[in-house]
Amino acid sequence: MDKVWLKRYPTGVPAEIDADHYSSLLDIFEQSINTYSDRIAYINMGKSITYGELGTLSSQFAAYLQQGLGLKKGDAVAIMMPNLLQYPVVLLGALRAGCTVVNVNPLYTPRELQHQLIDSQAKAIIIVENFAHTLTDVLAAVPIKHIVLTKMGDMLGLLKGTIVNLVVKHVKKMIPAYHLPTAISYKDAVAQGAGMTYQKPAVTGADLAFLQYTGGTTGVSKGAMLTHRNMVANLEQVAGCIGPILSPGKEFIVTALPLYHIFALTANCLTFMKYGGTNLLITNPRDMPNFVKELAKYPFTAITGVNTLFNGLLNCPGFADLDFSRLKLSLGGGMAVQKPVAERWQKVTNSRLVEGYGLTECAPLVTVSPFDLKGFNGSIGLPAPSTDIRLIDDNGVDVAPGEAGEMLVQGPQVMLGYLNRVEETEKVLKDGWLYTGDIARMDEEGFFYIVDRKKDMILVSGFNVYPNEIEEVVAMNEKVLEVAAVGIPNEATGEAVKIFVVKKDQSLTDHELIAHCKEHLTGYKVPKLVEFRTELPKTNVGKILRRELKGQ
Missing domain, CATH: 3.30.300.30 (ANL, C-terminal domain)
Known part of the structure; x- marks a missing residue:
């Protein structure tokens, strides 16, 4: 398939990116920590931390993992919590220690958690107290050797943190009984790490950064092996697509989707960290009235979400009264953005709601609508730089222009494969192409449209x-x-x-x-x-x- 979409790229968007621009994510972290040290990196429940503080805390946590727990490069570390200030600290800490991060949905049942911990062979887990009971139920059956336990208010300061922790436990009764006698507290882990020496490991692009779990047509959750090079490439691709409209050190993004989901992980956490942006972490976006109250406090420039989130905000009293004068990027993904929602969003916020398409297996960005698109067109956009796409029929033959076929993806963001699942990997990775299972068509400009899912997902x-x-x-x-x-x-x-x-x-x-x-x-x-x-x-x-x- 000819890359006709390149002719439609807005000015400033490159046809190709350098997947080896950084040797690993660690280089990006250190660059941002040093360049934007005084800038606020994350805000949650009214408390903020700067890039400098993030650098110090993550270094201390990395030192604790290395020296205190004896974790080595490549060891899997699970993180199981919602959007809290602790998340970026332990995420960066684990990666800076050379470990492979295993993101875990905190709402998982014991059965789901047990499978993921056994499959990933995670040696350590950082878990918020609210979900410690789930770990208690499976602890005897999983390979976890070290548990770091955190509370919701652990990074909110002494007074506010104490109040939040008391309310969560005794007023809202959000902490079921658990028994994890060997757990160390997050605060103690960081404090101990402060007295230890962090040693930067020799991490290369070939090393695993994430084991990001996705479901499968067999019903078994599979760990997509995403290397540092995969992640760096996808960050460069995101930068290629939206970089021309971003101002380093001046962006403010609303992060309501959970960071354990690949969309928010790459689009919010990592991309805006690279640009020295501020991430507003929303712990419970389902509480729309309080979500809107948070939004009213900050002059945000970007927001990501799924169709249901945007629809919920539009239907929440007070949202339409917010100041959208600085909003330049509203990005929808994870599911199809509905035309009525996109049109209403543009009318209320004066910002286009652009749609992207991605897969866990692609770290995740594959396509995204160009930033100069005048209005919603129902497409998933144009392929990202250095991304090639084919559409084939059931016989593996490329379909004619305008016809629908299964979408195949090739690019530096495509995963190595599924952990310990050779047969499953061979089903989706063939001759250098990832078979997505999604049926799509392409128009004459190179815009892609999802028609159906081949899978029954x-x-x-x-x-x-x-x-x-x-x-x-x-x-x-x-x-x-x-x-x-x-x-x-x-x-x-x-x-x-x-x-x-x-x-x-x-x-x-x-x-x-x-x-x-x-x-x-x-x-x-x-x-x-x-x-x-x-x-x-x-x-x-x-x-x-x-x-x-x-x-x-």
């Missing part, structure tokens, strides 16, 4: 939900004979999970099944609808046909 508020995983959990209930999970349209979340069930025991109820799912699945994966059937449609070899159920 369900997209709930930007999070991947895989039917096989849902079906496996539902089938654990002894009253279930057969089950099929599909995604159905949902105004609030884009899609919601619906299950079709054939009963083995006629006493089975939908309430019973949903309660069962809540015990074993993260909230967004739990089915919203249950429909009982006497039989499910199948192929001639007995495979259940989900597609026939999708429109029912």
Whole structure:
């Protein structure tokens, strides 16, 4: 496929980037820490830290991992917390120690957490107290040797931090009982690290930076191996796409999506750190009234989110009254941005809501709408610099211009493969191309449009939900004979999970099944609808046909 999109690139956007511009993420961190030392790097719950403070704290935490815990280059370190000031400190600390970061969704059930910790062979975990009970349930079965425990208010100062921690524990009762006797507190870890010497490891682009977990069509969560070179390349690609409109040391980005998600990790945390920007961390974006109150305090220049987040803000009282005079970048990803939401966003904020497309396997950016696009066009934009895309039919032949085909991606941001899963890797990485499983078409200017998903993946508020995983959990209930999970349209979340069930025991109820799912699945994966059937449609070899159920 000819790179026709290059002709549509705005002025200043390069056709290619240098994936080896920095030898590793560590070079980018040190450059920003030194260049922007006095600038505020992160704000959370009214408390801020500068780049200089971030550098000192992350260095102390890195020293603790190296000297205090004896972790070596390449050891996996899990981080399990929402957006708090501690997150960037431990994230940078782990990477600066030469460790591989394993981001963990704090809402995971014990079953999901156990799989990820065993699969990644994580030696240490930094976890917020609110979710310590989940770790307690699986500790005997996982390889974790070291636990660093933090509290919500640990970086908010003595008075405010103490109040927040008391309210969280005793007023809101958000901390279920747990038992982690060998855990060390985050504050003690940093304090001990302050008395130790940090030694910068010899990290290269080939070393693993992240094991970023994604679901799979088999229902098994897989660790995408993202190297430092993958991440540096994607940061250079992001810079190539939006760099012409960013002012180093002057940007202020709203980070409501969780940093454990690859979108916010790259687009917010790492990109704006590279530019010396300020990240406003929102711990609980579902509390829209308080979210809007936070936004009112700061003159933000950029915001990222998923369609549901933008829609929620538009429908929250007071949002339309905010000052948007400095807003220059509103970026939607994770799920399709809906045209009514994009048009209303532009009307209210006077800022275009541009859409991008990415995959965990691509660190994640693949395409993004150009910054000079006048209005929403329904596309996922143009391929990023140094990114090539092919569209093929079921026979592996490139489709004609304008026709739909499976999207294949090639570029320096594409992962090494899935950890310990050779067969799964070989299914998606062939002859240097990543097979995305997404069906797309390209117009004459080089804009790409997602038509459908080849996979049966369900997209709930930007999070991947895989039917096989849902079906496996539902089938654990002894009253279930057969089950099929599909995604159905949902105004609030884009899609919601619906299950079709054939009963083995006629006493089975939908309430019973949903309660069962809540015990074993993260909230967004739990089915919203249950429909009982006497039989499910199948192929001639007995495979259940989900597609026939999708429109029912």
